[in-house]
Amino acid sequence: MQPAPRRRTRGALLSAAAVAVSALTLSACSGGGTSGGGGDTNFVTNTGGISTVAKGERKPVNTIAGETLEGEKLDVADLKGKIVVLNVWGSWCGPCRAEAPHFAKVSEETEAKGVAFVGINTRDPNKGPALAFEEDYGVRYPSLYDPTGKLIVTGFPKGNLNPQAIPSTIVLDREGKVAARSLMALDETKLRKMIDPLIAEK
Template sequence: MSLSRAFRGPLLTAGVLAAACTLTACTGGSNGTSGGGGNTNFVTDTGGVETVAKGERKAPGKLAGETLEGERLDVADLKGKIVVLNVWGSWCGPCRGEAKHFAKVANDLKAKGVEFVGINTRDSSKQSALAFEKDFKVPYPSLYDPHGELVLYGFPKGTLNPQGIPSTVVLDRDGKIAARSLAALDDIRLRKMIDPLLAEK
């Protein structure tokens, strides 16, 4: 066996693990520091929610695929509405803690033009994710992203991208990334992310 072949397997494995690292750790809090690095124009409040001023927001990449129920969903089709994207896994304790709050706010704000879309990741089968949705009476669809590809490639570098599980990203009515939290949220903190966008004209 050649030396290069001997090291190829471990190197590939290390690369895959490094790419997945930010998505496999279940995070329960944020230190309140600005993310993204460099001149990103992100503003972080004391609750760890980062926002971008309206004129400086960027659109996400393609966020489309099959839902847990087997339907096709493209987030771009929701332009004109405020969209709350929640990255979650059924195996994640903080995700279970915030689920009831997301279900409540989704029901409360549906009539105001706010749509919720989950991105279910790192669940090896749909069964456990569907059971999670049933247990917490989740009223909105989730894209099935078992390998984290939507999360890794759906948010351009330099934007408020998800960096852990759970993460929540809110898109404004123009379909641009306006706010992000890397911590589990209750209904009050979630509303604080959404309400300023509802007030925008």
């Protein structure tokens, strides 16, 4: 009578292990990463750690929508027509703090060129530290509140350039398709290398 319970227990443990591995991957606060999506991504990784996708090979993101840290509703799909910079961050993450002033500066300087910045705040169990982070670093663009990492897991198609570390930055072209990704903290120069070619696209 015991084999069946043992099988259920083993299945539950394997399931829990898979969830734990997924959570660990997403919560790993690091300054870089090397892994890509699947084998059909058709992306090119530059020496600077930024992966890009040729215009004809890009894929749209899934639904990335929810409530911001300020309690407003936000749907990235409503930003179609703009270049969208999605930055995955947490207030507890050292590299996120290092890159935040650069993101705040570039977001203001590129707004008039049709660039919209949206943060995805994750692994902060409550909004207080995240809101303080935004104030400390002068971040004026909105951030979706994603404490469990659900948007990170479901918002990006498989076999594409998806966020795999914190911080991660994904840049969408004007059609809402993934054009570039970085898995490391960015300074102003590297961030602009992801954005400027898309501003120049016709």
